[in-house]
Amino acid sequence: MTTPDDLPAPDDARARLRAADADRELVHQILSAAVERGSLTLSEYEERAGRAVAAKTFGELDALTDDLPVGQLGVPMPFVGETTVSRVAPPSGRRPIQHRFALMSGTELRGNVPVGDGLTATAVMGGIDIDLREVEFTAPQLTIRCTALMGGIDITVPPDVGVDVNGWAVMGGFGGxxxxxxxxxxPTVRVVGLALMGAVEVKRKDREPRR
Structure with a gap:
């Protein structure tokens, strides 16, 4: 008869692995989607988002989402071997930009860089500037999923691009x-997400004349 002492110890190798910024960003997306769905209260979101910022391992991140219906939240999950989320291969052969993350700092996306059908932007007490006027669109629709937690995300689009803004703001602003x-x-640019004590602003601006 097998006793509990005979069973193998659980494999916690993954829990000990160091997490990267992209992993913390994914958890923020899951938490913000859970708030929109009603699975988390705002106070719970704020507490877990703060813990996600400080998390160093996968075990610490997993503890923040293991009681949430992640499969029902509509957050695209990466998988091993994934190379791109774009539906159309960029003519230049370059990999589309998929993430921008700012933690108490600033970052930007601008210039002649490829974008696919999805881009996540997470600003935690920081700022992100996304300028789409010169980018290489490789899909008919680009969805930008924003999370601004006491931070700001500015998105600039050219005048000929379609724009759909559908976000949620709590003690902040989301729109333009x-x-x-x-x-x-x-192409069409769709901007969705959450601004909690932060701001997401979308504006149109003419392309700068080429020199």
Whole structure:
């Protein structure tokens, strides 16, 4: 008869692995989606988001989401071997930019870089500047999933691109006056997410003349 002492110890190798910024960003996406769904209260979100910022291992991150219905929250989950989320291969052969993360700092996305059908932007007490006027669109629709926790995300789009803004703000702001249709055949930029004591602003601006 097998006793508990005979059973193998649980494998906690993954729990001890060091987490990266992209892993912490994914947890923030899950937590913000849980708030929108009603699975977490705002106070619970704030407490867990703070712990996610300080988390160093996968075990610490897993503890923040193991009681949430992650599969029902609509957050795209990465898998081993994934190389891109773009539906259309970029003509240049470059991999589309997928993430921007700012923790008590600032970062930006601008210039002639490829973007696919999905981009996540997470600003925690920091700022992110996303300028899409010169990027290489490789999919008909780009969805930008924003989380601004006591931070700011500024998104600039060219005048010919369609824009759909559908976010949620708590003691902050989410929007701008950029929403509207674009030129025929132009891509659409969809901006969704959550601003908690922060701001997400979308604006249209003409492209700068080429020198």
């Amino acid at each position: 006056r950029a929403a509207g249709p674009g030129a025929p055949g132009a």
